[in-house]
Amino acid sequence: MSLMRIFLVEDSIPYAKLLMHHLGLNPDNEVEHFSDAASFLKQLHKVPDCILLDYSLPDLSGIDVLKRIKSQHSDLPVLIVSGQEDVGTAVDLLREGAYDYIVKDVNAKDRIWKALNNIRENARLRKEIDVLREEVNLKYDFSNIIGGSPGLKKVFKLIEKAAQTNITVSITGETGTGKELVAKAIHYNSKFRRKPLVSINIAAIPSELLESELFGHEKGAFTGAVSKRIGKFEEADGGTIFLDEIGEMDVNLQAKLLRVLQEKEVTRLGSNKAVKINTRILVATHRDLKEEVRIGNFREDLYYRLLGLPIHLPPLRERGGDIMMLAKHFLQDFCRENDFGDIRISPEAQQRLLSYPWPGNVRELKAIMELAAVLCDSGVIEEKDLNFNSVTDEMDTLVSEGLSLKEYNRRLIEHYLRKNDNNVVEVAKRLDIGKSTLYRMIKNKEININ
Numbered sequence: 526m527s528l529m530r531i532f533l534v535e536d537s538i539p540y541a542k543l544l545m546h547h548l549g550l551n552p553d554n555e556v557e558h559f560s561d562a563a564s565f566l567k568q569l570h571k572v573p574d575c576i577l578l579d580y581s582l583p584d585l586s587g588i589d590v591l592k593r594i595k596s597q598h599s600d601l602p603v604l605i606v607s608g609q610e611d612v613g614t615a616v617d618l619l620r621e622g623a624y625d626y627i628v629k630d631v632n633a634k635d636r637i638w639k640a641l642n643n644i645r646e647n648a649r650l651r652k653e654i655d656v657l658r659e660e661v662n663l664k665y666d667f668s669n670i671i672g673g674s675p676g677l678k679k680v681f682k683l684i685e686k687a688a689q690t691n692i693t694v695s696i697t698g699e700t701g702t703g704k705e706l707v708a709k710a711i712h713y714n715s716k717f718r719r720k721p722l723v724s725i726n727i728a729a730i731p732s733e734l735l736e737s738e739l740f741g742h743e744k745g746a747f748t749g750a751v752s753k754r755i756g757k758f759e760e761a762d763g764g765t766i767f768l769d770e771i772g773e774m775d776v777n778l779q780a781k782l783l784r785v786l787q788e789k790e791v792t793r794l795g796s797n798k799a800v801k802i803n804t805r806i807l808v809a810t811h812r813d814l815k816e817e818v819r820i821g822n823f824r825e826d827l828y829y830r831l832l833g834l835p836i837h838l839p840p841l842r843e844r845g846g847d848i849m850m851l852a853k854h855f856l857q858d859f860c861r862e863n864d865f866g867d868i869r870i871s872p873e874a875q876q877r878l879l880s881y882p883w884p885g886n887v888r889e890l891k892a893i894m895e896l897a898a899v900l901c902d903s904g905v906i907e908e909k910d911l912n913f914n915s916v917t918d919e920m921d922t923l924v925s926e927g928l929s930l931k932e933y934n935r936r937l938i939e940h941y942l943r944k945n946d947n948n949v950v951e952v953a954k955r956l957d958i959g960k961s962t963l964y965r966m967i968k969n970k971e972i973n974i975n
């Protein structure tokens with residue numbers, strides 16, 4: 526903000542003149558003077574950037590004027606200027622939302638000057654945040670979610686529907702399928718986008734700390750609570766809270782969360798005052814919550830409360846052509862960031878990418894492509910540059926895929942060959958099949974050897 530519009534409400538004409546002269550020293554200040562509350566309140570609809578309010582006006586008390594201002598414009602900074610030093614009144618006024626309480630003594634002019642500079646700086650920062658938010662919005666439109674497979678198209682449609690309302694959304698999918706990305710896309714395309722998206726990973730926080738993390742606490746609420754703390758729900762007020770890994774929440778806390786969702790209010794630990802919240806809820810889990818309910822790990826009532834609009838992200842191995850689209854996208858990004866020239870992916874490497882089961886999903890694909898870009902020679906990624914070191918056993922995923930016996934055998938043998946550096950004799954021994962059978966299969970291209 527360069528120009529600052531200030532309303533000065535002051536019944537003492539000499540003091541008003543003094544302040545107007547002083548404030549006028551900054552050409553960016555534009556001061557309008559009112560000598561009573563009534564004439565000022567009539568003009569309040571013009572909404573200045575700041576108000577300097579004399580505490581003792583002829584027609585209305587300072588606190589009443591302050592309340593009137595705050596009821597219409599809660600964010601408008603009001604500096605109270607008072608003829609007397611009275612701590613009790615000052616505290617009351619600050620509680621009602623006054624920006625500062627300044628006594629009319631020799632230092633008053635300087636304090637007002639400083640306070641106005643702070644207000645100016647705050648407004649500038651707020652504007653900057655708005656601009657940054659807008660940039661983030663652009664960044665998180667759907668275009669950064671890559672893919673065009675039928676499964677993902679369905680997800681796009683649901684994101685759009687979710688963004689248009691305040692319905693609770695439950696996002697499911699294996700690890701690395703893009704659940705957090707979807708949560709961001711919903712928030713930044715919804716009417717909540719001007720307020721924060723507050724994410725909390727339930728699995729990452731020890732259960733004894735989680736309650737205060739979510740709902741906040743008062744000073745001294747428990748050992749170690751040395752100061753008051755606002756919880757994530759309050760932080761997200763007016764915006765979105767994203768509860769990641771909701772399936773990991775302790776059953777006791779589930780009951781408390783349910784109450785918060787039902788009452789739409791939170792009570793900080795150690796407080797008896799409930800605070801209303803208006804927060805959009807997004808949850809995610811890699812677990813099958815229905816099954817968790819069945820085995821008693823998750824409350825059924827909370828499950829129904831959170832289910833809302835379910836969005837399921839299919840695993841990468843079920844997204845067909847998306848695999849190559851994503852692989853090329855990550856490769857391009859990496860090359861651009863590191864000033865590498867263009868890198869191609871050989872047909873054999875492409876085949877390998879398409880047949881791998883991707884237990885770590887998109888996150889794993891990104892890591893593998895980046896490493897391959899570093900390892901490859903002469904601008905082409907070959908099969909040898911692809912390092913599949915996933916922590917989940919490849920075979921676990923194969924079993925869950927429902928393959929035909931022939932296909933299963935092929936993958937099983939290929940898996941063992943890879944693990945044993947293509948040592949046919951070793952693999953034949955481990956799988957208890959004849960060496961010559963194995964050689965024949967390789968020769969007939971029934972199995973691929975890298």
Ligand SMILES: Nc1ncnc2c1ncn2[C@@H]1O[C@H](COP(=O)(O)OP(=O)(O)OP(=O)(O)O)[C@@H](O)[C@H]1O
Pocket residue numbers: 669670671672698699700701702703704705706707811851887888891
């Ligand atoms: N469709 C996609 N297009 C582009 N990038 C994606 C896509 N899906 C996921 N990613 C990227 O993959 C990584 C993992 O995604 P994300 O963290 O959203 O997954 P997640 O399902 O929340 O994982 P987890 O369950 O482990 O928390 C991120 O770097 C994300 O940007």
